[in-house]
Amino acid sequence: MVPLIVASAQAAYAFAPAVFGLVREVGGVTPMLVLTLVVQGLAVAAFMLGRRRLHHSPVR
Amino acid sequence: MHTSPRPFHGWRVVAGAFVIAVFGWGLGFYGPPIYLHALTDQRGWSVGLVSGATTLHYLSGAALIAVLPRLYARFGLGRVTRLGTLALALGLVGWAAAQAPWQLFVATLFTGCGWVTLGAAAINAMVAPWFARLRPRALSMAYNGASVGGIVFAPLWVFLIERFGFLAAAVVLGVAALVVVGGIATRIVAVKPSELGQFPDGEAAGPAAAAASQGAALPAGALWRDRGFRTLAAAMALGLFAQIGLVAHLYSLIASPLGTGLAGVVAGLATASAIVGRTMFGWMMPAGADRRVWASASYAVQAAGVVALMASGLEGPSAILAGVLLFGFGIGNATSLPPLIAQAEFVRRMPHGWCR
Structure with a gap:
């Protein structure tokens, strides 16, 4: 997944x-x-949006 | 603890990746602004035309990064790195030798695809198999090569181009990259832990450590449907967009109030500040820390630098220096923290290897 985030960042x-x-x-x-x-x-x-989701969604 | 008869090879990989990053960023990232100046000066081409070539350089590289894992799996990391370096060297000569704009644009395809094999995703691929718990420290050390690349190569390019011309400079530095990176790629960074009977962090093998060192196919579609991944990708893209947009203009902003000589020194100090910031975060961040919070804190420091620059009205060396140093503090972390966030969040949630 690192190549994907680096690629999308570079394209931006x-x-x-x-x-x-x-x-x-x-x-x-x-x-x-x-x-x-x-x-x-x-x-x-x-x-922060990703952080909130990571910390709350597994509780469901 | 570690019982292998050989010394742990991982730190040699970090040193090798550091040198590769020096060449990667020195030729592929900090070089284009200098090539732009050389080409507009020598060929009389417009800034817009050469800027368009620089954009294509980055875009072609972005397209290749996405398939790097498959290339590594098929041809091996060492061979891909050597071929990428060859493409980068040929492309540099192409930039310097281009007599028509179309030739320049063809050359950017070579440099764009070549430099990313020495860039952020490549450095991560070299270091990640060797480190799990110590990865923040190892990656921050390797990525510091990127900052050193700017410190070394930016003035070196300027000196060589002024002294010997763009073409000779490109040939010399291209050959140097082939020799140095080619050697390191073959002998150091292409070696896998399993080939030496070693395990991540130099410790005895545990199931988690062994799993973390294994590669796997990259399910891109599934990743893009994951909100955690999308927010991480967006954060890295936005952060680097802001950073690179301002860095591209920073020198010209401060050259007028400070003078070109002092402005060059201050711009260099921004890079030094980037090394301090990246190293500090790499060593201080606790193992269980929420790395998104640390990344946000790094951007907060950068934003404070931007506010300081605004408040200074770009007058007064002290205020400008404070702003540039604060802004520079986060430059390195913008590249090195997202892969570490991926390691922390996706290793736990997904099949092994997805974070590589």
């Missing part, structure tokens, strides 16, 4: 420099930094 981050460049060009530096924070927050949310 392949576009990151271009997307961040576009945001920087259109909106400036602050929107680009805000975008970083938002996406990092989503990453943490994804980690």
Whole structure:
């Protein structure tokens, strides 16, 4: 499963420099930094969603 | 305890994987931004065109990563690593020799497919059979080669290209990779524990340890239906998307307020901070820890760095340095923690080998 998560991550981050460049060009530096924070927050949310499921579902 | 007459080979595998990661990230990850500069400078191609080539480089690699386990099973880890290194070396020469954009795009297919055989999934495949309980420590040490790859190869590329030209630099570093990685792949990392009569962590065999070292077919469809897997895959993709997006622009953001010389030093310190963060987490994380919480904590430190950069208004060296160091702290963990989360969660829940 490690190859699958690494592959999907790489397919996503392949576009990151271009997307961040576009945001920087259109909106400036602050929107680009805000975008970083938002996406990092989503990453943490994804980690936590998986954690909640792992800790509660086996009880059923 | 360990009763084998031979010293435990696992730590040699970690050392070998470290060196392979140095070359993998040095040529395949930290190289493309420098190739971009060289090609826009020497060929007059647009940044958009070469950026598109870089995107294809990563995408072609992503496609190959998904089938790496099958390639390892069919041809062996050593042979796949050697062939991948050859593809990477040929592709690098292709980047440097390309006279037309289509030639550049063909070369990216070679470098993209080549570097992932020295990348994150490959390093995990090399180290995982040798470690179960000690895997966080072993993987963090091996993955530190990725950061060292950036520290060593980024300035080396710049020096060689300025001094001898892009083509000569690509030939020299491509041949160096073939010699060094080829040797390590054959003699060190391709060796399996069973071939030496050894077991994970260098301990006497137990059923769980032996099972953890075995490979198995990868049921991708079943994995994508699993919510735990989907959230892990999404978290890694989102985290690296944010990280690589900002890293790609970080140097140019701080070069203006700090000057190019100091900005280069500060960017290098971000990589050093990544080594500190990865090593600290690898050694401090308890065996039964919830690794998702640790990964989230790492991103929280990174986010604090982004907030510090915003608050600084990108003025003032101290505030910028603090922001970059905090952001850099999580760079290594973003790659090394997801495989460890997979090990912790899926070994218990699924047939052995799925975490590899």
